[in-house]
Amino acid sequence: MRRSSLRAVLIALNVSVVLLAMAGLAIASAALLRRFIDDEALDHVRLAADGAARDIAREGDALAATVRLVAAQPELSAPLAERRYDEAARNLATIREEGGLYAAAILRNGRVVASAGPALAWTDGLSATPTGGIQLVASTRSPVDSAATVALGVVFDGAYSKRLGETVGASVRFDDAAHGIGSIGDPKLPLRAKLLHDAPPEARRLDDLGVYATVVALEDATGRVVGFMDVELPTQPAREARIKLMRRVAQLTLGIGTVALLLTVLVARRIVGPLTQLTEAADRIGGGDLGTPVGEAGWAEIGRLAASMEEMRRRLLTLTGDLAARQSEARAMVDGIAEGVFVVDGERRIVTMSAQAAALVGTTPEKATGRFCGDVLRPDPRPCEENCPILHARFRGQARATERLVLKDGRPRTVVLTSSLSGGDRQFQLMRDETEVEAARRLRDAVLANISHEFKTPLAAQLASLELLLERLPDLAPDETHRLVVALQRGALRLTQLIDNLLESVRIEAGRAAVRRQDVSLDAVVEEAVEMIRPLADQRRQAIEIDLPHPLPIVSGDGPRLTQVFVNLLANASKFAPDGTAIRVGGEVKGGSIVLWVDDEGPGWADDVEPQLFEPFVRSLGDEPESSGVGLGLYIAKSIVERHGGTIDAEAGETRTRVAVTLPAGVPA
16 A cells, blocks of 8 residues: 655645635634624614614704794784684694694693694604604693693604604614504514513614614603604625625635645645655664664754664664674573573474574474474473463463473483563573483482381381280289380381371472361360370470460461471470470461461570571481481471461570461461
8 A cells, every 4th residue: 555755745734724724714704704794784773773862852852942932922822812713723823834843732721722733632742643653742831821832743754764864874764653563573573572671772683674673662751652763774785895805805815825835835845855864764774774874954853853863873783783792692601501492482383492402302403493392392291282381481470390201212301391481472491401300309209108118117016016015914014014105105106207207208399298278276286286296205304385375366278287397396396405394385476477486495406507407308417316307397397387378487596496487367268
């Protein structure tokens, strides 16, 4: 798949951004221009409505001044005083025509006695005429006759609304409120309905009528709405102005966009040029050419990148040299290892194998490389599916196993295979030849088995003697009988303890010394061990003192094995402590652990023995009594305690020796 060049991507990206910006600017400009022009038109309508309302108020004030002047004229006061109403009516008609009034009348005691023009209701303020027009009436009383008043009226008709519209710069029209606020579907219905709830006038754009409009309520002297004044502006001029402005904005946007696109192409070329040089340098480095310098590049950021790549090239050059030297050293080191070494991949195929490893399995490194390790090693039985140490190491980090290999010529070979992860899916394998060690181990096992058999023979003889003693018991004196029985019991106890230790050491070396898990009471363990050792202690007049916290927590483990631990500790204490001394068994509970110890007054051990105190077959020959063992007691005790998840420690003072056992308390879930 062919990849797009960075220059094309940058140009396409910048063009897209510019086009999007231009489109966004055009859309935003259209919306803002429409809103601006609409706001200007609505403000114009509001100002026109305010001007028309002020003009109506001025007409009312002028009419009030006129009626006061007319009431003071003698042409009306004299006829009214003499009740010549016809003459007063003629004079009133003359005043109406000269003043350009709509109607005039003289009222006496609220009744019209003379009039000129249409008959009106003659109430102060605005009121509707019977024909549906709107009239404004102002009246005042005559100073000649307190019962007579003169009333004058003007009408707001089409001529007035036209003149008023020319004055305020908008279309003005009056409508009668007596016929309602409008029909359903009338766009002005919401504007008029709000006015009936004492809301201020509102200006809106009415697209159905193609106008910007507002409505002003006209009220009489009592505050009742008697009519509406509609003020309107057509939307067509505003639309034409908006289109004209949009054309100018589009031309300006197109010009700016063109300049931006040209700048985009130039900048893309300036950016891509240095990057192309860096790409070529990276290809050279990737191809192994570490000797050619990267060179300098423009722009601050790209220059820093070029400097970093040059520094990386120099470091890689140095690192490659060091790596080659270390590889040579590692190869020499591997070749110098007596054990065999090989590496496998994720599929357990041999990646590399040392000459020593190849010699162990009877092949060569060249023939072994690339083959499955089980086919090269030929283990018997074949553990490749379930017990392979390589698979175990992938989950545990490291694994060790003893494998018995069969060479091509049929000769067996015993090796210890240690597997560990070496990074990625590679695994490092160390193979040590233990064919001779295994033979020696089998020989030792045979010897121990023979020793155990030989020990059991005298033990059987002692048991037979006990049976014989029991048969002749009536013929012996009590003291003699007791002495014989105790001696036989002690011998049998020593032999049994020695056999048990030997058998346990064999199980430990064979890797079969697993412990059973069950609830164990340490009180019972200590008590059983004391009872087993008590005859040996009584022989040397040694007292066994027990001071344990009660009750001790339950532990999870193997009761007989734990009993064997304390039998060995008590036996050692009795063996090395002087006659007539005390052996103390104590303990305490610390958090989640139980600590039990055995104290005696023995001399301890020599300095050269202390580092190997818990190793097998270690004895301090110069200080041990005649009935010394083979040096397995502490070794077996340590092995059993560690298999229970605990620890064992020993310390010796000038007058006392203590061996302490720490076990985890509680039963695992």
